[in-house]
Amino acid sequence: MSESPPDLTPNRKSSSYEAHLKKFWSGNVRIMLILLCFWALAGLGCGILFADTLNRIKLGGFPLGFWFAQQGSIIVFVVLILIFCLLMNRRDLKHHEELKDEENQSGGGI
Amino acid sequence: MSVTLWTWIFVGLSFSLYLFIAWRSRVKDTKGFYVAGRGVPAHANGMATAADWMSAASFISMAGLISTMGYSGGVYLMGWTGGYVLLALLLAPYLRKSGRFTVPDFVGDRYESNVVRVIAVLCAIFVSFTYVAGQMRGVGVVFARFLERDVTEGVIIGMLIVFVYATLGGMKGITWTQVAQYWVLITAFLVPAIAISIKLTGTPIPQIGLGSTLNESVAGEKGIYLLDKLNQIQTDLGFSSYTDTFVGGWDKANVFFVALALMVGTAGLPHVIVRFYTVRNIKAARWSAFWALLFISLLYLTAPAMAGFARYYMIDSLNGKTEAELPQWFQSWEETGLVMWFDDGDGVVRYSAGADNEIFNFKGSLSEIREISERHAVWKATSGVQGVDGREVMRERGIAGPDRDIIVLATPEMAGLADWIIAFVAAGGLAAALSTASGLLLVISSSVAHDLYAKIIKPDADEKKKLLVGRATIGVAVIIAGIFGIYPPGFVGQVVAFAFGLAAASFFPVLVLGIFSKRVGTVPAAAGMIVGIVFTGFYIIASVYGGMKPWTFGIFDHGIKPQGIGSIGMLLNFIVTLGLSRICQPPGVAALELIDSVREPEGVGPAIDIEEAMDH
Numbered sequence: 001m002s003e004s005p006p007d008l009t010p011n012r013k014s015s016s017y018e019a020h021l022k023k024f025w026s027g028n029v030r031i032m033l034i035l036l037c038f039w040a041l042a043g044l045g046c047g048i049l050f051a052d053t054l055n056r057i058k059l060g061g062f063p064l065g066f067w068f069a070q071q072g073s074i075i076v077f078v079v080l081i082l083i084f085c086l087l088m089n090r091r092d093l094k095h096h097e098e099l100k101d102e103e104n105q106s107g108g109g110i
Numbered sequence: 111m112s113v114t115l116w117t118w119i120f121v122g123l124s125f126s127l128y129l130f131i132a133w134r135s136r137v138k139d140t141k142g143f144y145v146a147g148r149g150v151p152a153h154a155n156g157m158a159t160a161a162d163w164m165s166a167a168s169f170i171s172m173a174g175l176i177s178t179m180g181y182s183g184g185v186y187l188m189g190w191t192g193g194y195v196l197l198a199l200l201l202a203p204y205l206r207k208s209g210r211f212t213v214p215d216f217v218g219d220r221y222e223s224n225v226v227r228v229i230a231v232l233c234a235i236f237v238s239f240t241y242v243a244g245q246m247r248g249v250g251v252v253f254a255r256f257l258e259r260d261v262t263e264g265v266i267i268g269m270l271i272v273f274v275y276a277t278l279g280g281m282k283g284i285t286w287t288q289v290a291q292y293w294v295l296i297t298a299f300l301v302p303a304i305a306i307s308i309k310l311t312g313t314p315i316p317q318i319g320l321g322s323t324l325n326e327s328v329a330g331e332k333g334i335y336l337l338d339k340l341n342q343i344q345t346d347l348g349f350s351s352y353t354d355t356f357v358g359g360w361d362k363a364n365v366f367f368v369a370l371a372l373m374v375g376t377a378g379l380p381h382v383i384v385r386f387y388t389v390r391n392i393k394a395a396r397w398s399a400f401w402a403l404l405f406i407s408l409l410y411l412t413a414p415a416m417a418g419f420a421r422y423y424m425i426d427s428l429n430g431k432t433e434a435e436l437p438q439w440f441q442s443w444e445e446t447g448l449v450m451w452f453d454d455g456d457g458v459v460r461y462s463a464g465a466d467n468e469i470f471n472f473k474g475s476l477s478e479i480r481e482i483s484e485r486h487a488v489w490k491a492t493s494g495v496q497g498v499d500g501r502e503v504m505r506e507r508g509i510a511g512p513d514r515d516i517i518v519l520a521t522p523e524m525a526g527l528a529d530w531i532i533a534f535v536a537a538g539g540l541a542a543a544l545s546t547a548s549g550l551l552l553v554i555s556s557s558v559a560h561d562l563y564a565k566i567i568k569p570d571a572d573e574k575k576k577l578l579v580g581r582a583t584i585g586v587a588v589i590i591a592g593i594f595g596i597y598p599p600g601f602v603g604q605v606v607a608f609a610f611g612l613a614a615a616s617f618f619p620v621l622v623l624g625i626f627s628k629r630v631g632t633v634p635a636a637a638g639m640i641v642g643i644v645f646t647g648f649y650i651i652a653s654v655y656g657g658m659k660p661w662t663f664g665i666f667d668h669g670i671k672p673q674g675i676g677s678i679g680m681l682l683n684f685i686v687t688l689g690l691s692r693i694c695q696p697p698g699v700a701a702l703e704l705i706d707s708v709r710e711p712e713g714v715g716p717a718i719d720i721e722e723a724m725d726h
Contacts, residue, residue, distance in 0.1 A: 025709050029626070032199050039199075043192045043373070047184060048366050052355045061321035061335030066353040069184030070176070070414035071317060074191045074407050081198045081400045088203070089393050092711045 016102070024095055031087055035080050042068065042076035116533030117256045124294055124537050125271055128544070131290060132275030132283040140564075140576050143280030144211045144556050146388040150285055155394070156401020158288035159385045161295065161545035163190075163402070164409055165241070166248025169295055169542035174514030176417035177424070180344075180352040182360035183417065185369040191403060191410055192369070193376025196618075198399035201377060202386040204625045204708040206395035211387065212553070213380045213617060214561040220624040222701050223632045224566055229639055233616045234380040234557045237609045239591070241381075242550040246595025248543035255446065255519065256536040262596050268540070269592040272548050276555075276588065277581045281388060284548045291541035292405060298538025299409050299518075303416045306525040310422065311336060316415035340422050347429065348463035352421065363666040367674030374680055375610030378617035381546075381553045392712045420517045423524050428469060429461040439523035447472040447479035449512035452486050452500035455493065461511075470504035471513040551591065555584035608650050611672070615642030615679030623687060628705055630687055633694045638687030646679035 046054060051065030059067050137143050150158070168190070176183030210216045214234055218227030246265050253264025275283045307319035310328055324339060326332050341351040350357040356365065376382065385402075386395045427437050428451075436451075436459070443449050450470045451459055461469040472479055488497030504510070519539070522532045559580040564571060571579070616639050623630045650672045652658035660669025663678075670678065697705075 021706075021710060024711060028709075035195075035199055039192065039195045043188045044366065044370065047188050048362065048369060051181070052362075055353065055355055059321065061323065061337050063337070063353045065355055066181050066184075066337075067321070069181060069355075070187055071320075071411055073184075073188050074410055077191050077195050078400070078403050078407050080195055081396075081403055084199055085396045085400050088396060092393065095711045 017099075020095075020099070020102075024091070027091065028088070031084070031091075035084055038076065039080055042080075043073040047073040111529065113529045113532050114257060116530045117536045120530075120533050120537040121257070121540060124290075124541060127290055128271060128275055128287045131286045132279045135279045135282045135286050137278075137280050137282050138577075139573060140211075140560070140580060142282050143577055143580050144387075144552075144560060145384075146280075146282040146285045148388060148390055150388045150390075150398075152389060152394040152397035153401045154289050155285070155385060155389050155398035156405055157292040158285045158388075159382065159398065159402035160405035160409075161288040161292040161541070162385060162549035163382060163406060163546070164295065164542055165546035166245055166252075166539060166543035168409065168413075169299065169539055170248065170515050170518050173413040173416040173420065174517035176414050177421045177517050178511065178514055179360070180350065180357070181355050182358070182365060183414065185360075185365055185372065187410055187414060189369045189372025190376055191406060192373040194399060194403040194406070196373060196377035197382065197386075198396065198403075200622050200625070201383065202399050203392045203395045205383060205621070206386050206389065207392050207708045207710075207712065208704065211560050212556045213383050213621070214557060215565070217617075217620055217624065217635075218561070218565070220697075220701055220704055221620075221632045221635045222698055223636065226620075226632065226636050226639070227561060227565065229636065229643075230617070230620075231557045231561045233612060233639075233643070234561075235554055237379065237613055238381060238550040238553045238557075239594070240609045242547050242554070242587075242591040243594035243598060245543045245547035245550070246591050247598050249540060249547070250595055252536055252539045252543070256533070265592055265595040268544060268547070268595075269588055272544060272551065273585060273588045276548050276551055276584050280580065280584075281552055284552055285388060287548065288545045291545040294541040295538040295545070296405070296408055298535045298541075299416075300412060301531055302522040302525060302527060302535065303412045303419075305527055305531075306419045306423070306521055307415065309525050310419055316419070317411050320415040320418045336418060336422060340418060343422070343425050343429075347425070347461065352418070359668065359671075361666075361668050364668060364671050364674055367670055367677045371614050371674050371676035371680075372610055374614040374618045375676055376613075378613035378621065379609070380557075380613075380617070381549045383621075384553060384556070385549070416518065416521060420521055420524070423521075424512065424517075425461055427524070428459050431459045432457055437524070439520050442523070443512075443516055443520055445476075447476070448516045450479070450483070450500070450504075452504065453490060454501070455490055463510075467510050468501065469511055470501070470509055471511065472504070472507075472509065547591065551584055551587045554587040555580055558583045558587075608647075611646045611650060611676030611679060612643060614676035615646040615683055619680055619683040619687060623684075625705070625708060627691070628702060629691045629696055631691065631695050631697045631701075634687045634690035637690055638683040641686045642679045642683030645682055646676055649675045649679075 046065070046068040048069070051069055054065035054068065055063040057064040062071075137147070141147055172186055175186060205213075205216055208216050208219075210219065212234070214227050214230035217230045218224060246268060247261075249268035250261035250264035253259045253267065254261045257264075275287050279286075303316045304314055307316040308314055310324060311319040311322040312325050313319040313322050320336060322336060323333050324336050329339060337353055341353060344350065344352050356362050386398065389395050389398050428440065440449065440451075444451070448471050450472055452468050452470065454460070454466070454468060459468055460466050472482070482498075482500050482503055485498040486500030489499050490497075519535060522535055559576065559582075563579050564576050619642065620635050620639055623635070649661075653660055653672045660671060662669050
């Protein structure tokens with residue numbers, strides 16, 4: 001239990017809030033980095049660096065490297081942003097709920 | 111009804127719609143003027159961003175470029191879409207959370223320096239002007255080709271329209287007109303693509319059609335893939351195979367660096383970033399990045415299909431044909447000089463990569479075109495005794511093959527579509543050019559009126575005065591852009607590479623580090639930007655105008671093209687900034703608070719609005 005008097009508005013400078021925010025931010029950065037890896041893999045990787053090798057494989061009438069450069073990478077990009085939106089918006093929501101829980105605990109737990 | 115009449119009807123209708131929207135969304139304050147009152151819903155902002163982004167170049171030139179480049183055309187497709195992933199993940203939500211009006215505004219506050227702010231303003235203005243000149247020209251060209259008017263007249267009409275809706279409604283007017291323009295341009299692009307896909311492959315989805323087999327009636331036999339057939343024709347005629355990687359001057363290193371420079375440059379372009387300031391909150395900023403790329407991908411996934419179809423159709427309907435067999439569209443475009451045939455005397459068209467090629471294009475006055483044609487006719491009739499061989503003239507100028515811009519504009523005619531669809535494509539081209547021009551003009555206006563006037567020159571000016579200055583600068587910017595459109599500086603085509611390179615080498619690293627690093631202070635940021643700009647600027651100017659041989663940096667087989675140098679400029683910027691950050695002062699308290707506030711999830715500290723923002 002905290003020593004400070006119960007406060008219903010979260011104290012933005014309190015150390016527990018700071019720690020919470022730090023954890024939240026490092027989680028954000030991790031999600032971002034993972035998605036960026038897929039971005040690089042699809043566009044710069046499959047579309048360019050491995051395109052000559054992938055071109056030996058055929059997808060219907062498309063050589064695969066050519067397909068990645070002109071179709072596949074764009075589709076992957078759209079999907080990546082969609083995943084980012086869903087994940088981040090859910091994290092924001094969860095963050096608020098946790099904050100509210102903490103508030104309730106410190107506020108009501110006398 | 112003729113194509114011209116239909117075009118007048120569509121252009122008239124779409125222009126009245128834009129003016130009507132402008133009148134409905136006129137604004138009274140700077141918040142409305144610069145960021146549309148921050149009330150734009152995510153999907154509408156996505157459409158506006160898409161229209162803002164897809165310029166006359168995306169609409170008219172890109173499919174043509176891919177059509178002649180084959181696999182390497184993918185650099186534009188990947189480059190101009192991949193940047194949105196960087197924008198969505200690294201910049202858009204955080205910049206929206208900062209609650210600023212413009213990119214220089216954020217950069218200036220984050221690095222606590224008016225020097226950095228002014229560098230950013232100058233970059234924003236330079237990038238926007240190089241871009242907007244091409245757009246106004248595009249408006250003029252569409253008018254010239256479809257309505258048989260002078261280019262100048264077209265530019266002036268375009269200027270007037272943009273002037274009205276940009277000064278009246280600012281960002282709000284621009285946003286809602288861009289939404290309308292998106293639908294005009296995407297419909298105009300998709301309808302001919304679908305029609306030609308059905309015609310060639312029987313599939314109504316062009317993206318699948320490109321990888322499908324050709325109709326028996328087209329290929330003469332069953333089960334031949336379009337791309338296989340295309341590769342075979344291309345190599346037979348001496349061109350490089352359509353789907354093969356890294357042919358011609360496009361080796362792996364160049365494809366990589368050009369694609370990367372375009373991606374990073376896209377994420378750093380101020381007129382794209384500013385669109386994310388117009389939405390209500392961070393959630394909407396993320397969603398609008400998704401909607402934007404989704405709407406953009408509709409055109410960007412169709413363009414390569416269109417390119418493949420057009421390439422096949424172009425060669426198939428020209429090569430080996432006699433004059434009587436040539437299609438109708440060829441004759442109507444021949445008059446413009448954008449595709450010309452100089453026969454060697456045997457009466458059969460030869461379109462190839464070799465010395466026997468007879469297909470060319472010519473950009474010049476109509477009288478010049480006629481003169482060359484007439485002299486060639488004499489040459490042919492007298493078996494070379496008199497007159498001049500047109501092929502020699504063209505070869506000297508190095509302009510083989512049809513003009514790439516006619517690919518999109520002529521495909522409806524190739525597919526034999528109705529006149530009204532052809533006219534609609536003209537309205538689509540105008541929508542693409544106007545929407546991009548207006549977005550860029552707003553960036554110029556906000557850079558001057560907000561970042562320079564309201565922030566540095568006269569911080570105590572009242573709201574009314576600020577709005578007036580905003581309106582006045584946008585008016586002046588329209589006029590300058592129009593003059594560039596009428597008298598295009600010769601360098602416009604080449605400076606687009608400059609715009610992306612500069613955005614990549616200046617804005618992108620500063621913005622990313624401004625959000626993700628708490629160590630980078632004023633001096634490293636300014637030094638990094640200057641190094642990035644000077645290096646990239648020097649390389650482009652020296653290799654485009656100074657005849658400098660592209661550098662191989664000792665590791666690449668071929669020199670790096672000027673379009674790709676922005677990637678290396680960006681790396682240098684990152685290295686300098688991060689290196690100096692170890693020895694220079696970290697950012698001050700106000701900047702650290704700004705970083706904390708942009709990282710904080712929304713709701714706890716609501717997205718700051720201009721009234722509550724620091725320093726306001």
